[in-house]
Amino acid sequence: MISHNKINYHLTEIGYVIVIWVVASLLISYTKVNDMSSDSIAAVYHLQADMTKGKLYSFVIFIAITAGLIMGILHSFVYPKMIRSRNHLLNATVRIFIFACLIVLMLLGLSLIYSEPQAGTYKFLALPNIALEQVFVFPILTEIAAGTILTLRRNLGQNYFSNFVRNAYFTPRDEERVFLFIDLKDSTPMVERLGNSAFSNLIQDCFRYLAKITLDCGGELYQYVGDEAVISWKIGENFKYLDCVLLHFTLRDVLQGKKDEFLRKYGQVPEFRTSIHRGIVSTALVGEYKTEIAYHGAVLNLTSRLQVLCKNHQAEVVVSEAFYRASSKELDRFEIKRLENVELKGISNLQNAYTLFLPERKKTKKNPYPWKIYKGHI
Incomplete structure (x- = not known):
């Protein structure tokens, strides 16, 4: 079962591609026929006699939506897996084949509007030269644009474009957010044993699973810092604090x-420590030559400092007093230990914190992960 957040993510991504194809198709059609009357379009471009401007635009939109839907599905579900396979020859071959099929589809579509079915003539191979040129150049340029937009969206964050268009963070604004810092345990000896390259591969594998789980849990991947990741949630109405905690245990x-795979590749199964805090932060778009949406405030500092409590108390998850007060009703399945008047480096006031422990439950074939509520990321 795919989570609601993951469905929204993929639908939005496919929607981006469809919009790009429709806008590009209408733009090129507009430049060709806008100054012409409906009566003259058929004569000038050798179209069907009853082809009006309205019919032409409708047909263009239909073809663009069809092509955009196909390419959107490929960009969202097929191409990412091909890239991870690292077989560049196969990747290029499949993409060329798919693109060739798409061009054939467009040629078939054009043949319909350049044909005269009443006379029994279908001009699949007798299209005007300008149409043949455009049918090869136009899809390539459109695909480059769609690929660029999706790459930027994935690199900058799924909400970057919507925030940019809405001019949301050009002026800093305060937001109430949850922050989660998740850090690899015993990373230094692991690097020394594996070496830099193998350790980087391990981090890639872990963070690939983490990214999928974060999407399921409705979080936003804010930063990767070495072997640590920072994840954030914007607190809204009916916010589920449990999702933040379950992210850690679902990753675990x-x-x-994947124990057998990790043992075979790296000789051990990685484990992580997690700290969680909530509060008010200032959110702003920063940078000139490289821009990003950044969060500022004491909330991030305290979340980072809570990591040391995981190590000192042999805990997987430590949450702040503020987070616990907001989420305590949702944490009844956990064993909780209160840490009172804790002194943290860089924090002036003594803090209260809580360690969360998830009791073991019997695993079955139907329920191999008893506490896992999200599916589809294994």
């Missing part, structure tokens, strides 16, 4: 489910 279960 997924990594344990």
